[in-house]
Amino acid sequence: MTDGGPLGMLSETRLLASFPRGTTARAIVAATILVEEGFAAMTFDVGDLDVIEKLATPLGGRATFGVHGVRTAGDLTRAQSAGAEYALAPIGSKTLAQAAARRSMPFFAGALTPGEIATAVGFGATGVLIHPADVLGTTYAPHALAAAGSALLIAGGSSPYGVTQWLNAGAFAVVADPSLLADITGYGEIGYLRDRARNYTAEAERVGPWRPPAS
Amino acid sequence: MSALGDLLDAGLHGTDEVYEAFAGWLAERGLEPYPHQEESILELLSGANVVLATPTGSGKSLVAMALHLATVAAGGRTYYTAPIKALVSEKFFALVDAFGADRVGMLTGDASVNPDAPIICCTAEILANLALREGADANVASVVADEFHYYGDASRGWAWQVPLLELNRAQFLLMSATLGDTRDLRIDLARRTGRPTVLVDDAVRPVPLSYEWAMTPVHDTIAEIIAERRAPVYVVHATQKDALERAQSLLSVDLGNRSQRDEIAAMVATFRFSAGFGRTLSKLVRRGIGVHHAGMLPRYRRLVERLAQAGLLSVVCGTDTLGVGINVPIRTVLFTTLAHFDGHRSRILSARSFHQIAGRAGRAGFDTIGYVVAQAPEHVIANAKAVAKAGDDVKAQRKIVRKKPPEGVVSYTRETFDRLVGSPPEPLRSRMQVTYSMVLDVIARPGNPVETLRRLLMENHEEPASRRRLVRRALAIGRSLLSAGIVVPLPEPDATGRTHRLTLDLQHDFALNQPLSAYALAVVDVLDPDAPTYALDLVSVIEATLEDPLAVLLAQQFEARGEAVREMKDEGIEYDERMELLEQVTWPKPLAELLEHTLRSYRQTHPWLPDALRPKSVVRDLYERGLTFTEYVAHYRLARAEGVLLRYLSDAYRALRRTIPAASRDESFSDLVEWLGELVRQTDSSLVAEWESLLAGLEPGETPEVSERPITANQRAFRVLVRNAMYRRVELVGHDDLAGLVEAEELAAAATDPPQQIVMDRTAWERALDAYYDEHETVGMGPDSRGPGLLLVSELAGRRWEVRQVLDDPEGNHDWSILAEVDLAASDEAGDLVLRTCALDRLD
Structure with missing residues (x-):
C-alpha cells in the first residue's frame, strides 16, 4: 500500500497538512508554499472539497490530497469524486472502513485510547488516526504504537516537537498541528507560514522516511 | 452679509458708488483699510495705475479686489495674473467666493474655466500672448499683476513686460513686496497708457x-x-x-x-x-x-x-x-x-x-x-572663540591660526x-525676448506686423544694444518663416494695413505651451502600430518633447555608468579607455535616432520648433521596470527629488492624454495612460485632480475634488500596477537576479507600515531559481511573455486577489509560474500596491 500510491509520498515526507474548515479562498497560495517547503500531503475538510479540484492542476504532481472529517459513506463518495485520494475520520466506524475498502480508498479511522485503537485496527481500516494526540502528550506515543501493532498510525494535531517524538516512536505520519495553518482562515499573516512549515519539515527530515517495523 | 457679487447685482454707477459700496463691504466685515490701502484704492478709482510695493501681509489682495470691482461695475473685463498655477487657482477660488462663480474665470496653459467671465485669473504668459495677438484692442480694461518682481526673471520676465507695452488702454495694478526702484517703469507706463502712475510704498510693516x-x-x-x-x-x-x-x-x-x-x-x-x-x-x-x-x-x-x-x-x-x-x-x-x-x-x-x-x-x-x-x-565663529580664549595675552593672540572659509564657498x-x-531690492532688470511664438502671434493680428514688431522691439524697456539684438533675431525668424512658406507677403496691404499673412491655422498646428506637440503628432504616424512596443514607443515620442527632470536623469545615468564600469572591467578594458568610454554613457534615450531624423525634416516646414529634442525614458522606464512610485524613488535614491519626479510624471500624463489622438491609441496604450494617471493621483492626488476638474469644467461654486480616492477604485489602472509588479519579477527571474528579487520583496513589504512579513525570502527564491533553471535554460522576456494570457488573476474573499504570472519558458511548456497575493484593503490604506510574492513554482 505504501509503495507508490497515494501514501507513497507520505511515507517519504511523513507530514500531513490539515487545512481547517473554510480555508478555501487562500488554499492555493498556502498549499503552494507548503509544497515548496516539503509538504507532499494535505487534507481538506469534507465541507471544502472544491479546493481539491482547484489544487489538482497546479500541484497535482507533487502532492496528494485527502479529506478529513468524513462521517458517512456519502462523504467518502463525494470526496473521492472531488479528487481526494485518502480519508481521515474523527471516529472509528466499521461501516466507514468497509465503505472505503469497497472504493479502494486508504482510510484512517479515528481513535484515542489503546482500546479504541485496537478496535479500529479490527475494522480493517488502512490505519488509525490518533486524534487528538496532543491530549495525551508525546509520552503516549509508544503506548499507542503498541496498541496499533503493525497498522499505520497517524498522530493528529502535533507541534513540531511532537513530530519528532511520534515519528521516532514509529508513527507512519503526523498531522501538523492547527498552529501551522489556523490563521490562514482569517487572512492572518501568511508571511510566517513558510517559516512555520520549515520548522515541521526540518524535524521530519531529521527522522527520515518511514520504515515498516521489523516483524 | 453681502458678497461683492451682490453689490454688482444691485448695480453700481460711478466711482463714488463703487467706493461707498466697497467701504461698506469692508465695514460689514469689521475691516478698516490701512492708509496705504485707502490711498491705492482712491488712486485706482480715479483711473491711475498703481505700483503697490508694500511688505508681505500688508493687504495687497484687498486693493486688487477694489480694482476688480470697479472694472466690472464699469462693464469692463479685468485680469489677475500670477507666476504659478497654484497661486492662480487659489486666487480663482477666493474671487469666486467674493464675486460669485459666474463672474470669475480661470485660464492656465492646461485648461480654461468660464473663459468669458468679466474677471479672469491666469498666468502671466496667457495675458502676454493675448496682448501680442490682439494688441491694444484686446478686451482688457484692467490688469492686476501679482508678484510683479518676476518682471526681472531671466526666462519669464518678457511675459510681465509685454502687457505693459501692448495693452495701452488698460489700467494696471503692479504688486510685489520686493520691487526696488521703479521710477523708469512708472514714467514709461504713464507715457504709454496716458494714466498717472502712482507708487504706493509707504506702508509700515504690520509686524516690524x-x-x-x-x-x-x-x-x-x-x-x-x-x-x-x-x-x-x-x-x-x-x-x-x-x-x-x-x-x-x-x-x-x-x-x-x-x-x-x-x-x-x-x-x-x-x-x-x-x-x-x-x-x-x-x-x-x-x-x-x-x-x-x-x-x-x-x-x-x-x-x-x-x-x-x-x-x-x-x-x-x-x-x-x-x-x-x-x-x-x-x-x-x-x-x-x-x-x-x-x-x-x-x-x-x-x-x-x-x-x-x-x-x-x-x-x-x-x-x-x-x-x-x-x-x-562657522569659521568666523571658530576664530572669534579662539580670540576670546586668548584674551589679553598678546603671545597667545599671535599664535592663533585663523580658520578660512571652505573652498568654493563665498564668505x-x-x-x-x-x-x-x-539695501532696498535691486532695480528690476528688463528681460525682453523675441520668439517664434511672438512673431507668429503678431503676424496673425490685424495691422502691419512689421510696424508692430518694430514698435515692440525698439520701444521696450531694454537698452539700445539689446534692442538691436532683438530686432536681428526677429528678422532671422521672419526670414525662416518666409522661406518655409508659412508667412507670405500680400500683394498689397489690406484694410487694416496688414502686409503679410499666415498660411497655416495657428490654433491647430501650434500649441503655445507645448510647441513640440504638433511634431509629436506627426511622428506618431510613422510608428508601426503592430509593433509589440507600440504603446511604449508612443510614450517615448511624448517624453522626448517634455522638459528634462534632471535629478531623475542623472540618477539613471549614474546607474547606467555603474553598470558600464562593471561590464568594462569584466572585459578587461584599461582605466583610461574606460573613463573615456564612460563619458558617452548617458541616461536611456529610446527612439533617439528616429526622433532626431524626423525632427530635422519636420523643421524645414516648421522652423519655429527648437532644434533639439530631449529623448528620455522615465515613464517608460518606470513602466518597464514595473515599479511603483515609492519603489522607483528608492531604486534611484530620489527621496529628495520626489517632487520633481511627480511633477514630470504628471506633465507626461497630461501630454499623453492630450496629444495622442484616439485613432492612434490601442488597448495597451490606454491601459498605460490609466496606470500613469492613477500612479500620479495616488502619489499626490492634487495635481491630477486639479487638472481634471478644470478640464471637466467646474460647476459654479464647486471646488476641485482633492480627496484621496482608493487606489483600487480604478480597477483598470490597478490591474496594470499588478501586471507591472508581476512582470518586474519575471524579469528578475529571467536575469537570475537573486539580489534583485530579494530587494523587490523588501521594497514591496515596506509599502505597509509596519512592513509586512516577507513570504519569499532569500532561501525560498534561491531554491526556486535553482529548480527553474534545472528544467529550463532561460525565461522568455519578449513581448509574448507580457501577454495578458500569461497573467491569471482570481478574486478571493476578503478583498484579496491571487495572481499567477506564468513564465514564458523556451520549450513553451508554460509550466512554471510566480504566485502572489494582492491585498486590496491594505493597498487602499497604503495608497500603493500591496503585493506579496508567495511562490515561484512549477504547475503540475
Whole structure:
C-alpha cells in the first residue's frame, strides 16, 4: 500500500497538512508554499472539497490530497469524486472502513485510547488516526504504537516537537498541528507560514522516511 | 452679509458708488483699510495705475479686489495674473467666493474655466500672448499683476513686460513686496497708457522686524530661539540636502511639549506617509520639526504648511527658494548662511531674495515683532572663540591660526548682513525676448506686423544694444518663416494695413505651451502600430518633447555608468579607455535616432520648433521596470527629488492624454495612460485632480475634488500596477537576479507600515531559481511573455486577489509560474500596491 500510491509520498515526507474548515479562498497560495517547503500531503475538510479540484492542476504532481472529517459513506463518495485520494475520520466506524475498502480508498479511522485503537485496527481500516494526540502528550506515543501493532498510525494535531517524538516512536505520519495553518482562515499573516512549515519539515527530515517495523 | 457679487447685482454707477459700496463691504466685515490701502484704492478709482510695493501681509489682495470691482461695475473685463498655477487657482477660488462663480474665470496653459467671465485669473504668459495677438484692442480694461518682481526673471520676465507695452488702454495694478526702484517703469507706463502712475510704498510693516547676527553654533542658536519663545522658526539653508540633514539632526533637541505632540499625532493620524522620505517626514513632524522645499511632493509640503498654520511646528527647515505661493506662518527666520548656489557658483543672496525671505517673519495679527537672525559662518565663529580664549595675552593672540572659509564657498561678514538689511531690492532688470511664438502671434493680428514688431522691439524697456539684438533675431525668424512658406507677403496691404499673412491655422498646428506637440503628432504616424512596443514607443515620442527632470536623469545615468564600469572591467578594458568610454554613457534615450531624423525634416516646414529634442525614458522606464512610485524613488535614491519626479510624471500624463489622438491609441496604450494617471493621483492626488476638474469644467461654486480616492477604485489602472509588479519579477527571474528579487520583496513589504512579513525570502527564491533553471535554460522576456494570457488573476474573499504570472519558458511548456497575493484593503490604506510574492513554482 505504501509503495507508490497515494501514501507513497507520505511515507517519504511523513507530514500531513490539515487545512481547517473554510480555508478555501487562500488554499492555493498556502498549499503552494507548503509544497515548496516539503509538504507532499494535505487534507481538506469534507465541507471544502472544491479546493481539491482547484489544487489538482497546479500541484497535482507533487502532492496528494485527502479529506478529513468524513462521517458517512456519502462523504467518502463525494470526496473521492472531488479528487481526494485518502480519508481521515474523527471516529472509528466499521461501516466507514468497509465503505472505503469497497472504493479502494486508504482510510484512517479515528481513535484515542489503546482500546479504541485496537478496535479500529479490527475494522480493517488502512490505519488509525490518533486524534487528538496532543491530549495525551508525546509520552503516549509508544503506548499507542503498541496498541496499533503493525497498522499505520497517524498522530493528529502535533507541534513540531511532537513530530519528532511520534515519528521516532514509529508513527507512519503526523498531522501538523492547527498552529501551522489556523490563521490562514482569517487572512492572518501568511508571511510566517513558510517559516512555520520549515520548522515541521526540518524535524521530519531529521527522522527520515518511514520504515515498516521489523516483524 | 453681502458678497461683492451682490453689490454688482444691485448695480453700481460711478466711482463714488463703487467706493461707498466697497467701504461698506469692508465695514460689514469689521475691516478698516490701512492708509496705504485707502490711498491705492482712491488712486485706482480715479483711473491711475498703481505700483503697490508694500511688505508681505500688508493687504495687497484687498486693493486688487477694489480694482476688480470697479472694472466690472464699469462693464469692463479685468485680469489677475500670477507666476504659478497654484497661486492662480487659489486666487480663482477666493474671487469666486467674493464675486460669485459666474463672474470669475480661470485660464492656465492646461485648461480654461468660464473663459468669458468679466474677471479672469491666469498666468502671466496667457495675458502676454493675448496682448501680442490682439494688441491694444484686446478686451482688457484692467490688469492686476501679482508678484510683479518676476518682471526681472531671466526666462519669464518678457511675459510681465509685454502687457505693459501692448495693452495701452488698460489700467494696471503692479504688486510685489520686493520691487526696488521703479521710477523708469512708472514714467514709461504713464507715457504709454496716458494714466498717472502712482507708487504706493509707504506702508509700515504690520509686524516690524528685528535683525540679529548670531555668533553661536547653529544648534545653540535654534535652541535659544525656542527657549526665548521666538518659535516657530524657519531655518533657511542653501540646499535641500542641508535642510533635511538639519531637520534630522534636530531630532535630538527637545522642542515641544507633550500636548503639542499629541495634537500633531492627531492631525497626522490619517495622513498617508509612504516609505522613504515620507517615513522620515512622519518622524520629524511628530517631533514638531517641518521640512519644506521644492523637491518634496506637494502633499507633504501642504501637510507641513497645514501644521505650521496650526502653530504646531517649532522649526521648519527649508531652502532659500521660499518663494511665492507658500504659506508658512513663522515668527523667526534664521539664515544658516547668506551665501547660496545659483546653479553655477556660490554667491551672496541678492537684496531682493533676502527681503523676500526675511519678510516672512512675524505673523500678522499674532506677533508683535518678527525676528530675522543670520548665522555667522562657522569659521568666523571658530576664530572669534579662539580670540576670546586668548584674551589679553598678546603671545597667545599671535599664535592663533585663523580658520578660512571652505573652498568654493563665498564668505560673508556682519557687514554683509547689515548691508543686506539696509539695501532696498535691486532695480528690476528688463528681460525682453523675441520668439517664434511672438512673431507668429503678431503676424496673425490685424495691422502691419512689421510696424508692430518694430514698435515692440525698439520701444521696450531694454537698452539700445539689446534692442538691436532683438530686432536681428526677429528678422532671422521672419526670414525662416518666409522661406518655409508659412508667412507670405500680400500683394498689397489690406484694410487694416496688414502686409503679410499666415498660411497655416495657428490654433491647430501650434500649441503655445507645448510647441513640440504638433511634431509629436506627426511622428506618431510613422510608428508601426503592430509593433509589440507600440504603446511604449508612443510614450517615448511624448517624453522626448517634455522638459528634462534632471535629478531623475542623472540618477539613471549614474546607474547606467555603474553598470558600464562593471561590464568594462569584466572585459578587461584599461582605466583610461574606460573613463573615456564612460563619458558617452548617458541616461536611456529610446527612439533617439528616429526622433532626431524626423525632427530635422519636420523643421524645414516648421522652423519655429527648437532644434533639439530631449529623448528620455522615465515613464517608460518606470513602466518597464514595473515599479511603483515609492519603489522607483528608492531604486534611484530620489527621496529628495520626489517632487520633481511627480511633477514630470504628471506633465507626461497630461501630454499623453492630450496629444495622442484616439485613432492612434490601442488597448495597451490606454491601459498605460490609466496606470500613469492613477500612479500620479495616488502619489499626490492634487495635481491630477486639479487638472481634471478644470478640464471637466467646474460647476459654479464647486471646488476641485482633492480627496484621496482608493487606489483600487480604478480597477483598470490597478490591474496594470499588478501586471507591472508581476512582470518586474519575471524579469528578475529571467536575469537570475537573486539580489534583485530579494530587494523587490523588501521594497514591496515596506509599502505597509509596519512592513509586512516577507513570504519569499532569500532561501525560498534561491531554491526556486535553482529548480527553474534545472528544467529550463532561460525565461522568455519578449513581448509574448507580457501577454495578458500569461497573467491569471482570481478574486478571493476578503478583498484579496491571487495572481499567477506564468513564465514564458523556451520549450513553451508554460509550466512554471510566480504566485502572489494582492491585498486590496491594505493597498487602499497604503495608497500603493500591496503585493506579496508567495511562490515561484512549477504547475503540475
